[in-house]
Amino acid sequence: MQVLVIGEQALTIEQIVAVAQYRCHVALPATAEWRQLIQHGADFLDQLLEDEGVIYGVTTGYGDSCLVEIPTHQVHELPLHLSRFHGCGLGQNLDLITARAVVVTRLCSLARGYSGVSLALLERLVWMLNENIIPVIPSEGSVGASGDLTPLSYIAGALVGERDVYLQSQQKIVPIAEVYAEQKIEALVLRPKEGLALMNGTAVMTAIACLNYKKAEQISLSSTLVTAMNVLALEGNPSHFDEVLFAQKPHQGQQQIAAQLRHWLNSEVQTAHQSPRLQDRYSLRCAPHVIGVFEDSKVWLRQFIENELNSSNDNPLIDPINLRVLHGGHFYGGHIAQAMDSLKIMIANIADLMDRQLAQLVDHKMNHGLPRNLTGSSLERLPLNHGFKAVQIGVSAWTAEALKQTVAASIFSRSTECHNQDKVSMGTIAARDASRVILLTEQVMAALSCAAVQAIQLKGLNTQLGQVLTQFQQWVLESFTFVEEDRPLQQDLQHLVDRFEQFDLLNDHDQQLKRS
Template identity: 85%
Template sequence: MLIVGETALTIEDVVAVARQEKKVALPSSEEWRELIQRGADFLDQLLEEEGVIYGVTTGYGDSCLVEIPPHQVNELPLHLSRFHGCGLGQNLDLITARAVVVTRLCSLARGYSGVSYVLLERLVWMLNENVIPVIPSEGSVGASGDLTPLSYIAGALVGERDVYWQGKIIPIAEVYAAKGLQPHVMRPKEGLALMNGTAVMTAIACLNYKKAEQISLTSTLITAMNVLALEGNPSHFDEILFAQKPHPGQQNIAAQLRDWLNSEVQTEHQSSRLQDRYSLRCAPHIIGVFEDSKVWLRQFIENELNSSNDNPLIDPVNLRVLHGGHFYGGHIAQAMDSLKIMIANIADLMDRQLAQLVDYKMNNGLPRNLTGSSLERLPLNHGFKAVQIGVSAWTAEALKQTISASIFSRSTECHNQDKVSMGTIAARDASRVILLTEQVIAALSCACVQAVWLKGLDTELTPVLTAFQQWVLQSFKYVEEDRPLQQELQTLVDRFENLELFSSAILS
């Protein structure tokens, strides 16, 4: 059980809830409950005494000077959710939508948004009952937060949108009826608190980060297999060599390659091949960029995750209304723009390694295109030829996606939102780059296993590489005669998407 509101959440917490590996609960302490209540009570007090609160008794954004008549104040949150119901594009899948809900809950449960305990309870109910709003992916400029996509959470709470439930998409009104529940009645500011934040981009960033970690691990395993299959020079990963360039992540990748190649004896003497091509020799330098960036990427993502990022904030301790711009997703935008470059570079690294494997002119004795056919049928078979073309296409598309989204700020909403983050577009772009790279590493996983088999090196693999080989062979059979590989590749992609490599015993 994950308690939301008590301590800071991690990327792994969000991923676990998104994947239905953990249920959630609110803190049981009276102190936390009183903090939430004080914020709601303070809002009520302000309404009675002053009568003017941005987004509660006024219009939104550029309309902040438009006063809402007292008898219409309670309708305002409903209108906010309705007029933002204009999202388009593919819907976020169930896992991503769950990540969004728990991310928004994490922010609101900090107590600085002025929402009621009842609202937080309903969000917990959504997660634990797996009644999850269907959220279109497009329509956010990343400031003021993710207004349009988050309106689908607000709309579902009040009974007006569709949800994922029991494997179907249905109106939430039907779920409420089946459960005997009434729609949530939003208090003043609850619509704004739900919608004016960075939960969509941050949730996607959490999922992207974990998939990127898996890509880093897999590409290192593949590199080790390819060094063996191509009879590469393991002294390129020498410990003393890497001590002279002290990037810790880069050094860790080199250390893994040394361990997995078990190359202590080999590195004592120069290989007959003094220098391998860069796609083998420089693999730690390319994968290591992500490994060395993990600290700041995690810091950016988790700080955003554990922040109060709507506007205005309601200070329940000092009883103040704080107007600011915490809805601005600049840190997530920067993290995701950077991440997609790092991951696309790994895709390119893998593409270059496959180009070596299939080309008889530089694969050190492997058959053309890694075909496993008999000598008699060799002219007929083409093995991984088309797979290499596909990998080239997926890599090119990944590289094309790496232009920064955050530099495309544009003035919106009557020039009130005159500088925006584009953080959600950056996060979505990074997701696309990650999926394309997973397709690349699925192909490379098959190719490196095939290459080791063709060289007859199965018995020379270290335990970690043997475990990886067996993991791949759960979804892939060695190619002897040409056959369609689409289904095997897609199965591996799906396993990468489900983070299955992390749940395997490969590194245990």
């Protein structure tokens, strides 16, 4: 495996995804400068403790309890108590890929050197990632400030030997104490401030945001491919994507989608045989305008996510250079909340676009010669067969649920923790909502991919597909078989959803599609 060095260089969304999918190992910098930076922060904290300085979360209680002084002889027990009383997470556990993304995201922040943690803690996080021994993290219980306290407590708890972990696969969950015993490894003893450094930050919401961003790219790409195939199957008008037309509205992402559709449809040839209809319905004609909103937003979405990823976002920060304790609110996940609230609206709109395209494909009154419900049955068997009728109902249900999930989570701030946390970001809930919208849209995309391939084959248009659309059709046909007689399509659809989740389309065809 390739090795990603974490600590000196800013990370990208793609690098987080690669680690999350266990496609690369991680390591800490070997430079003396970086190691001295880490050591200076830890030494400065030790000196403050010797001088009996007051440090929030180190010599005081947490949150509203910040005025409660911790006796010197109990200071070293405080991080353990922090991890324990936050062990109240509920809901579905984060899957292994997401949990790995959380661990590497937290490592990225702590390895910047402004959190006052020890080298030993960072090395233990590296060990977890490389050995694929990953804390089991409940998804619910964070309001997004003071960061993801409760879910991140499951990392702290695992480090000290008190929680469960995924052992090399999501199917096996064991207490980490058993792993430590088997491998003859001592549980970590958290130093003062290390419990707070691990837990008081935005790692969960940011990790989910990284994964969501890449899945959204997949949805944008696949929805454009499906649109191209549906324009062919529905005898649409490719001149709707004319270069001069789109030059008059200078949204670059929207123009990019139109350019892809022109190229993939070989518009110069198709226009000569275009439909007598002057204008297609909006779900075909305006596809670049819908998909293009996400494409044009990718710049600021990436900026928000990667800035948060490469930040020191716990409190207080420990300045290892000027030797200062800096109290602030960098645990607040407002940028991730905004990014995810916006992303889920963009993606739900794409689901709605696809839903409307499928409605055209299955309805014999508007599908320009395709059989009812895209059935592939013989004329004799036609009365019995209903093709994609139920699939269209399912797509309608998934789309409706996605649209329902688009209410912004960030506006539901709740005053918590004795009104100390009186304005919170809801960033983690926003990220989880976006994940749900993305999954529902992936289900819609799976159905539309099958329907578009079915329609192309019904019209006998295989020879009119260019290289890229042929590649996409072949990708779909690895999971889907032409529907002649009615059969359950659940497994076909689920297999495609699973492949969308793993970004197969991007991984397999990204370079070819980008060149196109």
